[in-house]
Amino acid sequence: MGSGLLKRDFFDRPSHEVAPDLLGRILVHGPVAVRLTEVEAYGLPGEDPASHTFRGPTPRNAVMFGPPGHLYVYFTYGMHFCANLSCLPEGMGCGVLLRAGEIVSGLSQARARRGVAVSDRDLARGPARLAVAMGFDRAHNGLDACSGDGELVLLEGESPSAIRSGPRTGVSTGADTPWRFWIDGDPTVSPYRRHVARRR
DNA sequence: GTGCAGATACACT
DNA sequence: GTGTATCTGCACG
Numbered sequence: 001m002g003s004g005l006l007k008r009d010f011f012d013r014p015s016h017e018v019a020p021d022l023l024g025r026i027l028v029h030g031p032v033a034v035r036l037t038e039v040e041a042y043g044l045p046g047e048d049p050a051s052h053t054f055r056g057p058t059p060r061n062a063v064m065f066g067p068p069g070h071l072y073v074y075f076t077y078g079m080h081f082c083a084n085l086s087c088l089p090e091g092m093g094c095g096v097l098l099r100a101g102e103i104v105s106g107l108s109q110a111r112a113r114r115g116v117a118v119s120d121r122d123l124a125r126g127p128a129r130l131a132v133a134m135g136f137d138r139a140h141n142g143l144d145a146c147s148g149d150g151e152l153v154l155l156e157g158e159s160p161s162a163i164r165s166g167p168r169t170g171v172s173t174g175a176d177t178p179w180r181f182w183i184d185g186d187p188t189v190s191p192y193r194r195h196v197a198r199r200r
Numbered sequence: 201g202t203g204c205a206g207a208t209a210c211a212c213t
Numbered sequence: 214g215t216g217t218a219t220c221t222g223c224a225c226g
Contacts, residue, residue, distance in 0.1 A: 059211085076209090076218070076219070077217060078208025078219095079220080080220070116221075170217090170218055170219070171217095171218055172218095
């Protein structure tokens with residue numbers, strides 16, 4: 001049925017191989033569990049201009065340069081957190097952004113965290129919303145999803161019926177790389193938006 | 201459903 | 214100082 005835990009070597013691959021494999025998996029944090037329906041892969045230093053690791057290690061992206069299977073939480077736009085899972089062995093900085101999912105457990109908790117009145121399908125529809133629904137913030141940066149006894153658990157889940165891929169969302173460079181993956185037809189997948197430069 | 205505007209603080213140049 | 218892997222609310226259809 002797919003209730004087994006994902007092992008660390010699952011993440012010991014390039015992020016664009018891990019990303020589609022992550023779809024349909026269940027990420028559990030405390031009382032809340034989410035079935036991943038949309039993810040984006042981010043590549044290695046010097047190879048992917050859209051990746052936070054493009055210019056090498058910094059204090060912020062250190063987790064992605066650490067061992068695989070750890071949670072990288074970063075703060076952006078002055079008010080949002082987003083969550084990634086690190087890939088490849090220590091020293092190789094890349095990861096997979098968790099873009100959207102379906103809350104399958106802890107619905108009331110997730111709803112309480114979100115605050116705003118939204119439908120179930122919007123609870124974790126978008127990376128910042130997912131982070132809020134799961135309760136991720138700075139304090140969860142570096143959490144291990146593969147330790148087996150940690151507060152973060154990743155289950156096998158069920159294989160999705162159909163996977164699609166396309167350009168990444170919201171990035172100003174490297175948007176042409178088709179490293180966004182989602183479950184075809186799933187209502188919780190966020191609508192595609194291209195990056196728009198902010199006016200002043 | 202679409203399309204804006206504005207909010208906000210941090211990391212990095 | 215500059216740009217951001219975004220969301221919400223409002224307008225409109």
